[in-house]
Amino acid sequence: xxxxxxxxxxxxxxxxxxxxxxxxxxxxxxxxxxxxxxxxxxxxxxxxxxxxxxxxxxxxxxxxxxxxxxxxxxxxxxxxxxxxxxxxxxxxxxxxxxxxxxxxxxxxxxxxxxxxxxxxxxxxxxxxxxxxxxxxxxxxxxxxxxxxxxxxxxxxxxxxxxxxxxxxxxxxxxxxxxxxxxxxxxxxxxxxxxxxxxxxxxxxxxxxxxxxxxxxxxxxxxxxxxxxxxxxxxxxxxxxxxxxxxxxxxx
Numbered sequence: 652x653x654x655x656x657x658x659x660x661x662x663x664x665x666x667x668x669x670x671x672x673x674x675x676x677x678x679x680x681x682x683x684x685x686x687x688x689x690x691x692x693x694x695x696x697x698x699x700x701x702x703x704x705x706x707x708x709x710x711x712x713x714x715x716x717x718x719x720x721x722x723x724x725x726x727x728x729x730x731x732x733x734x735x736x737x738x739x740x741x742x743x744x745x746x747x748x749x750x751x752x753x754x755x756x757x758x759x760x761x762x763x764x765x766x767x768x769x770x771x772x773x774x775x776x777x778x779x780x781x782x783x784x785x786x787x788x789x790x791x792x793x794x795x796x797x798x799x800x801x802x803x804x805x806x807x808x809x810x811x812x813x814x815x816x817x818x819x820x821x822x823x824x825x826x827x828x829x830x831x832x833x834x835x836x837x838x839x840x841x842x843x844x845x846x847x848x849x850x851x852x853x854x855x856x857x858x859x860x861x862x863x864x865x866x867x868x869x870x871x872x873x874x875x876x877x878x879x880x881x882x883x884x885x886x887x888x889x890x891x892x893x894x895x896x897x898x899x900x901x902x
Contacts, residue, residue, distance in 0.1 A: 654721040656699065657681075658709035658767030663760050665706040673761070674708060676753035680730075681710070681723065683746050688726045688792045689719040709767065722791070724768060729790070731766030731773035741790040743853025788850045793843045794820060794858065795867070798835045809835070811842055813855055821857040824864075831864050839867045 659677050661670060685694045693714055700709040712720035726742065730750055733740045740747050754775065757764065766773040796813035809832065811820045822842055824832060844861035848854060 654724045654769065655712045655717065656709060656769065657712075657724055657727050658700070658707060658765075660708075660765040660767065661706035661756075661761050662765065663762035666760060669756055669760055670706050673706075673753065673756050673764075676749060676756070677708065680746070680749040680753060681727070683749050684723045684726045684730075684742075685712075687743055687746060688722045689714075694720055694723065726790075726792075727766065728768045728771065728773070731768065731775070734766075734775045735773045739788065739850075741788045742792075743848060744850075745853055747853070787847055787856065789845055789847045791844070792846045793841050794846060794855050795839070795841050796820065797839050798837065801832060801836055811840070811858070816852075816854045818854060820855045822861060823857065823859050824861050828861065835864060835866060841865050841867060 659673070661673055681696055685696075695713045696710045697713065698708065699711045700707070702708075712723060714720050730740055730742070730746070732738070734750065734754065740750060753764070757775075763774060763776045766775070794811065794813050796811040799810045799812055799819070801809040806823060807826065807829070808821055808823045811822050812818065813820050822844075841864070842858055842861060843863050843865075844858045846855050847857045847859070849856055
């Protein structure tokens with residue numbers, strides 16, 4: 652079964668304003684996960700079900716590469732499970748902040764929140780608190796940046812300067828992956844693998860267990876606008892890259 656459907660339910664006596672606020676935080680969280688885990692690829696999230704009576708929304712993700720959608724769904728499940736068990740969230744500070752904003756609506760009116768993934772229901776009550784994260788954290792994901800150096804001394808690795816933090820990220824690959832690295836020097840690429848991050852700010856430090864490195868070719872400016880969230884973009888709304896930069900700068 653293709654894993655491309657996720658949902659959110661608010662429990663309690665839900666005013667319209669709180670439901671709208673929750674949907675915005677839900678949209679922000681999925682947008683950030685699409686950028687971080689799905690590599691900012693062409694994932695289109697559409698509303699499948701919207702039930703005002705039960706304050707519930709279900710969305711479905713579509714992409715030419717269904718595995719990218721499944722990664723986002725998997726990350727959403729990990730976050731829901733972490734919130735339900737009060738475990739650390741193994742993603743960037745931006746994602747943690749979006750999850751915290753969603754949990755911020757819990758109170759007298761919204762008594763609990765359910766994360767839905769296929770046939771799973773992860774229940775988060777108002778007593779749940781987001782656990783402090785460790786110094787570093789690791790999770791599967793994708794980073795975009797420019798390859799500056801490639802080295803084969805002692806270990807096979809290359810240095811990637813990521814687009815978000817503009818810092819060097821050490822990336823380690825295996826001998827069997829040498830052909831994958833041909834022609835990537837000084838190119839803008841996406842690297843998918845196990846990312847070790849500074850938990851305090853979410854900055855990537857290194858990538859291991861690399862699955863693939865893909866060169867980005869002729870990506871036009873403003874291409875991010877083709878990615879649509881569950882809420883429609885209209886003239887005058889804050890662009891996606893400004894939202895990400897603003898949240899990062901507030902850390």
